[in-house]
Amino acid sequence: MAELHPGLFLLLAAAVVAVAPLRWRSALTVGAGIGALALTLTLAAGDRVTYDFYGIEVVLLRADALSLAFATVFAAVTVLVGIYGWATMGRQEQVTALATAGAGLGVVLAGDLLTLFFFWELKVSTAVLLILARRSSRSNPAGMRYLGVHLVGGVVLLTGVLWWWQATGSLAFDEIGLGSWAAALILVGMLLSAAVPPLNAWLPDAYPVATVAGTVALSAFTTKSAVYALARGFPGLELLLWLGVAMAVFGVVFAILEDDIRRLLSYHIVSQVGFMVAAIGVGTSMAVDGATAHAYAHVLYKGLLLMAAGAVLHATGRSRASELGGLSRALPWVLVLYMVGALSISGAPLFSGFPAKELSVGSVGDAGEYAAQWLLKAASVGTVLSVALKLPLFTWAGTARGSTTVRRIPTSMYVAMGLAAAANLALGLRPGLLYDQLPGPVTFAPYSLDAVVMAVQLLAFTAVGYWLLRSRLVPKARESVDTDWAYRELPAMVSARAGALRERVPPLRPPRLHIPVPDRPPRPGALPGWVLGTVLMAAMATLLLTSVLS
Incomplete structure (x- = not known):
């Protein structure tokens, strides 16, 4: 067996x-x-x-x-x-x-x-x-x-x-x-x-446009498989510490700016994976345990958050916060279940994210990397701001923006969200259920008085800051573009400029006689030509580099 x-x-x-x-x-x-x-x-x-x-x-x-x-x-x-x-x-x-x-x-x-x-x-x-x-x-x-x-x-x-x-x-997959x-x-x-x-x-580009269940599945496997591979192959690589910190801050900044609720949560995948990568970069036994615990909890609470966001999309046909609002009466239980995930990702005591995040961030501080630890704490503030405050308030609170017909949500969706919420609560209330599954022995006690007080203070001060800045955080009907600009918008811009240039330059010779040809349906391609060309060029360049350096 x-x-x-x-x-x-x-x-x-x-x-x-x-x-x-x-x-x-x-x-x-x-x-x-x-x-x-x-x-x-x-x-x-x-x-x-x-x-x-x-x-x-x-x-x-x-x-x-x-x-x-x-x-x-x-x-x-x-x-x-x-x-x-x-x-x-x-x-x-x-x-x-x-x-x-x-x-x-x-x-x-x-x-x-x-x-x-x-x-x-x-x-x-x-x-x-x-x-x-x-x-x-x-x-x-x-x-x-x-x-x-x-x-x-x-x-x-x-x-x-x-x-x-x-x-x-050797092909052995070890350090x-x-x-x-x-x-x-x-x-x-x-x-x-x-x-x-x-x-x-690629992540905030693709995940939010998949089906409601497909997005939940995607969020669980790709990035966390990579986290596992990094923990197995590159523990203690200092480069990963600072790449992880950059991820945590980068993802949370774009999440705060985002309007689409599933795209906002996708940017938070980038941010949360940054915490895990940073801990792997520290490389101590406690840090690898922290990265593993954080990945474990993240699969559960991010799955719950995306299930709730998917339920909103299924019920309303909309996923932009600027087009939602006033759903607290129509979808009250979705809000309750969403907030379990939101408090978990925010590291609130009694929820799964608290013992996981305290272990991963604490391992960075225990290694003497106080600047990195401070930046991760700052990213945690942005997480609370966007996921626990901005998204639920503009989705469920207030009045509806425009007419919205709310469809019935299947019972199976509520069952899955309920099970995920129960799992997040169980890990938060009994951290041993999580710590017993980690690679090394865990002596860390997350529910120390200092840790609980600090977590409550972070949540409270972030809520006050949100209240003071709420007028600046109203979602705007826009979609953030980061490094995907190079392959989403640049090719179209180049093509448009080339087309405009061809129109301005007179032909060097008279146009040829065109014989009408019956229209044929276009043949669908497996990949756009410029994407395939980019892949082939990258492959050839990589192989050329290896042959030169070997």
């Missing part, structure tokens, strides 16, 4: 759901998640599954405390996604959600770099299909941009893995460190999937 891989089980279940009758699909999706969770819980530290691949020992499954912590929460959120999307997910969503979860489990249980890369890229493919499942004018190009960015990241990662194998003769160009390429590939600025724009 222990040797049955939970990730492969989910991939097999996805194939079954793909051909199952309509009336069985939702039950099979939830059942697959429960089965994967049961299989994960049967694993014990030291369990291994190996396979001989043309003379190479491939470690399909390597269970230890670090991998099991991530695998457990991945399997748990798979169940929640299946329940949440019971009444809304179509066949493509259900299949790709299960496949993405299976690939995520494959990443965190991989014992070698080759297996890691296989599941890493499988996760990219299934995530793209999950984004495209919404079939809208925004999700289609966003999915293609997601694919283009991650193809480049995959090329960089594979180049680093192969170079590392050639240099060391790598930053001592060679091969390690640097592996690091860059992982940083892209962790959404470290300036490699972050």
Whole structure:
């Protein structure tokens, strides 16, 4: 039983759901998640599954405390996604959600770099299909941009893995460190999937345009898989400390400015992952425990927040705070459940984020990195400001902005949100439930008087600051653009300028005779030409660089 891989089980279940009758699909999706969770819980530290691949020992499954912590929460959120999307997910969503979860489990249980890369890229493919499942004018190009960015990241990662194998003769996925160009390429590939600025724009570009259940699934696996990979391969790398701090501040600033509630929460994924990356950069046993605890809690409370935001979108058809308001009477329980997630991400005592965040941020201070700790605390203020105050007040409080018809929310959505809220409360009330799953022994006591008083003060002073600045924080109907400007707007600007220039320059010779040709329907391409060209150029440049430096 222990040797049955939970990730492969989910991939097999996805194939079954793909051909199952309509009336069985939702039950099979939830059942697959429960089965994967049961299989994960049967694993014990030291369990291994190996396979001989043309003379190479491939470690399909390597269970230890670090991998099991991530695998457990991945399997748990798979169940929640299946329940949440019971009444809304179509066949493509259900299949790709299960496949993405299976690939995520494959990443965190991989014992070698080759297996890691296989599941890493499988996760990219299934995530793209999950984004495209919404079939809208925004999700289609966003999915293609997601694919283009991650193809480049995959090329960089594979180049680093192969170079590392050639240099060391080993594919074992253990601590790598930053001592060679091969390690640097592996690091860059992982940083892209962790959404470290300036490699972050794919996340707020793609996640908010997926389906309501698809966004919840996406938020759980990609960045947290990268956090696991960084904790496994690069603990103690000081560069990660300051990259993580930059992520935390960058993400929260853009979240405060954002109008779309799902895009706001997507920027907070960037910010919260920054806390985890910073702790990994410290690299002590306490810090790795803190990053793992923070990732574990984040999967649960971010899932709850996105479920609530998705429920608002499902009920109203809108996701911009500037177009919402006055939903407290129509959706009161969604607000209550949302606030459990909001207080968790804000680090309020009695909620899951408090013991997790106190451990991760406290580890940074214990290592003597007081400037980094102070900046992370400042980012926490922005989290409270935007997620716990601005978003709920402008979504649920006041009066509706314009006429809004509120649809009924399926019971399954409330069940999933209720389970997620219960999990966040359980971890907050009993931190031992979380700490017992961490890689190292935890002696940290989160509910010390000083920690509780400081957390309450932070929440109270942020609320006062919000009240004083509330007129400046009114959401405006706009969408923030950060580094994605380079591939979302720049190509269109260049094309427009080139078109205007062609119109101004007279032709050098008379126009040719045009013979009418019957119209033919355009043939859909798998990728825009400029994206494919960028990917190929990046691949060639990377391979050229490795050949020169080797």
